[in-house]
Amino acid sequence: MTELRASTRAMHPARDSEPVIELTDVRKVYDGGSLEVAALRGIDLLVEPGAYLAIMGPSGSGKSTLMNILGCLDVPTGGTYRLAGEDVGTMDEEELAHIRNRRIGFVFQQFHLLSALPAWRNVELPLIYAGLGRTERRARALAALDHVGLADRADHRPSELSGGQQQRVAVARALVTEPALLLADEPTGNLDSSSTEDVLGLLAELSAAGSTIVLITHEADVAQAAGRIVHIRDGLLEEHREGPE
Amino acid sequence: MRFTETFRFALQAVTAHRMRSLLTTLGILIGIAAVILTVGLGQGAQKQVAGQINALGTNLLVITPGSSTGAGGVRGGLGSASTLTLADARALASRVVAPDIAAVAPVSQASEPLTAASTNWTTTVVGTAPAWQRVRGRTLLEGRILGQSDLDQVAPVVVLGPTTASELFGVRDPLGQTVTVGSVQLTVVGVLASAGSAGGSASLDDQAIVPQTTAAQRILGGSTRTSAQSIYVSATSASALPAAYQEARTELLNLHGVTTADFSITSQESLVTTASSVSKTLTVLLAGVAALSLLVGGIGVMNIMLVSVSERIREIGLRKALGAAPRLIRRQFLVEASVLGLLGGVGGAALGIGGAALLPGLIGSPVSVSPLVVGGAVAIALAIGLLFGVYPAGRAARLTPIEALRRD
Numbered sequence: 001m002t003e004l005r006a007s008t009r010a011m012h013p014a015r016d017s018e019p020v021i022e023l024t025d026v027r028k029v030y031d032g033g034s035l036e037v038a039a040l041r042g043i044d045l046l047v048e049p050g051a052y053l054a055i056m057g058p059s060g061s062g063k064s065t066l067m068n069i070l071g072c073l074d075v076p077t078g079g080t081y082r083l084a085g086e087d088v089g090t091m092d093e094e095e096l097a098h099i100r101n102r103r104i105g106f107v108f109q110q111f112h113l114l115s116a117l118p119a120w121r122n123v124e125l126p127l128i129y130a131g132l133g134r135t136e137r138r139a140r141a142l143a144a145l146d147h148v149g150l151a152d153r154a155d156h157r158p159s160e161l162s163g164g165q166q167q168r169v170a171v172a173r174a175l176v177t178e179p180a181l182l183l184a185d186e187p188t189g190n191l192d193s194s195s196t197e198d199v200l201g202l203l204a205e206l207s208a209a210g211s212t213i214v215l216i217t218h219e220a221d222v223a224q225a226a227g228r229i230v231h232i233r234d235g236l237l238e239e240h241r242e243g244p245e
Numbered sequence: 246m247r248f249t250e251t252f253r254f255a256l257q258a259v260t261a262h263r264m265r266s267l268l269t270t271l272g273i274l275i276g277i278a279a280v281i282l283t284v285g286l287g288q289g290a291q292k293q294v295a296g297q298i299n300a301l302g303t304n305l306l307v308i309t310p311g312s313s314t315g316a317g318g319v320r321g322g323l324g325s326a327s328t329l330t331l332a333d334a335r336a337l338a339s340r341v342v343a344p345d346i347a348a349v350a351p352v353s354q355a356s357e358p359l360t361a362a363s364t365n366w367t368t369t370v371v372g373t374a375p376a377w378q379r380v381r382g383r384t385l386l387e388g389r390i391l392g393q394s395d396l397d398q399v400a401p402v403v404v405l406g407p408t409t410a411s412e413l414f415g416v417r418d419p420l421g422q423t424v425t426v427g428s429v430q431l432t433v434v435g436v437l438a439s440a441g442s443a444g445g446s447a448s449l450d451d452q453a454i455v456p457q458t459t460a461a462q463r464i465l466g467g468s469t470r471t472s473a474q475s476i477y478v479s480a481t482s483a484s485a486l487p488a489a490y491q492e493a494r495t496e497l498l499n500l501h502g503v504t505t506a507d508f509s510i511t512s513q514e515s516l517v518t519t520a521s522s523v524s525k526t527l528t529v530l531l532a533g534v535a536a537l538s539l540l541v542g543g544i545g546v547m548n549i550m551l552v553s554v555s556e557r558i559r560e561i562g563l564r565k566a567l568g569a570a571p572r573l574i575r576r577q578f579l580v581e582a583s584v585l586g587l588l589g590g591v592g593g594a595a596l597g598i599g600g601a602a603l604l605p606g607l608i609g610s611p612v613s614v615s616p617l618v619v620g621g622a623v624a625i626a627l628a629i630g631l632l633f634g635v636y637p638a639g640r641a642a643r644l645t646p647i648e649a650l651r652r653d
Contacts, residue, residue, distance in 0.1 A: 097565065116261050129569050
């Protein structure tokens with residue numbers, strides 16, 4: 001991982017001096033016909049490179065909306081969002097797809113691996129959309145699998161892997177593009193306790209190696225793994241300095 | 246993203262559900278096979294008809310009396326009048342009057358019983374001139390054709406069609422034998438070669454050709470002494486046919502002193518045109534049915550693509566989250582639908598070509614399969630897949646990744 005990060009730094013030296021996430025008064029209003037629902041009511045958030053942040057909140061708190069905006073799956077209706085220095089608020093679908101591909105690595109609760117493809121084919125997917133050649137894709141996919149400790153499972157299909165292993169493959173897929181931000185949405189929600197520890201351990205390793213991670217969860221003990229915890233309630237953030245620093 | 250990757254994704258999706266893909270392509274497969282077979286049948290029939298008509302004679306115009314315009318009053322119908330005279334035929338034969346006409350043969354004919362030794366046989370007795378052979382494009386099996394001297398001398402000679410000859414004489418050589426028509430004894434001087442095996446040629450092989458003068462004065466009698474039932478004219482070449490037509494028409498109008506034609510001229514070209522327009526109509530009709538089955542096949546592709554899109558909502562959402570732009574998702578599903586169409590097209594082409602090889606043996610009709618039609622049919626199948634993939638692909642491209650990913 002250290003090598004991967006180092007190469008990213010070499011390629012984008014300017015970006016490390018800027019915050020990975022910079023939310024300024026971000027609002028999101030859903031237009032439900034006659035009724036307007038304010039899901040986010042003015043969020044300010046700064047995440048520096050290398051930070052490990054947990055966002056906690058019950059369902060209906062605006063947590064999912066915030067995750068969608070952070071992941072560039074949705075755009076705010078007010079305020080600005082700068083991701084690694086780029087203002088994503090004005091981007092169209094095409095540009096958003098491009099920035100998701102280059103800057104964000106997603107880890108989902110349901111893993112979202114394609115069941116027909118072996119592990120390494122799943123991991124190379126983002127590289128296909130990045131337009132890389134076959135040889136380089138395979139090399140990088142195998143390196144990423146090696147990173148999460150699954151080099152020997154590269155040719156296994158998801159159904160032949162345990163839940164924890166599947167989520168590790170998903171993490172490898174998130175890392176393979178060397179993104180500025182690793183966005184994990186309830187990554188342990190579908191895992192048993194030992195697999196949970198397994199995946200959280202992996203995230204901790206990645207964080208120690210310099211990755212910027214945002215973890216979204218409703219479980220306090222999972223959030224404890226992060227260096228910094230923010231709570232979202234009724235579309236507003238509250239920060240408590242309670243995690244181990 | 247490279248196109249080869251899009252193609253690979255499409256192939257993966259198609260092969261992931263083999264049975265479903267097979268059933269989906271079946272509609273297009275049957276449609277394409279039907280198109281190839283119906284067009285092949287139509288073209289085969291056209292070729293056959295054209296071949297038969299060409300066997301009637303080369304660059305042939307047939308002039309028959311009676312007006313096709315029906316200019317008032319009760320008319321006896323085509324051919325009932327005796328407006329074509331032997332003088333007309335002689336005038337048309339002039340190279341000065343009609344430079345594009347190569348040969349002219351007046352023809353009068355009737356069905357008469359022929360007797361040879363102990364056998365008799367009723368056939369068409371044709372009274373005509375030596376040019377008949379050239380006009381009808383016939384060759385001789387043995388003996389000679391009629392000569393001008395036969396006409397001048399009102400010679401009692403006859404040339405038999407091959408069927409007539411074998412009916413009257415069996416395996417014996419008919420040359421020099423005597424055939425009796427009514428009270429007239431005719432000497433057989435020649436036997437025609439068969440006009441070919443093309444269907445409908447039976448009557449061409451069963452006739453007795455006698456000099457026009459002999460027929461008019463001694464066998465047929467009546468109006469045939471001065472007039473011809475029809476005049477066969479051959480043009481100098483196929484391209485000269487329209488000119489020959491005009492020359493014949495102008496000359497006959499002049500000779501008859503009329504402005505409205507009291508005769509009609511048909512060309513083999515018009516016969517070919519009529520015959521092929523009939524088979525074209527049939528082909529269009531059958532192709533219409535085939536096109537309908539292609540439409541149904543296309544709707545089948547659209548249906549299964551829509552199912553595929555809704556089944557793979559999570560996959561689409563994931564691909565979008567990983568950086569697939571909407572246009573890439575659209576392209577992937579378009580290629581997938583095209584692959585289904587193409588598979589149906591190739592399968593249908595194989596089935597059609599196989600059917601074209603088997604069908605003539607089963608129904609006795611020639612089937613003519615051209616590479617152009619096969620290539621066109623496969624291209625149509627591909628286009629159908631593409632066309633009916635547009636809507637499902639658009640739906641896939643418009644899916645929002647958020648909702649797609651949240652599904653369980």
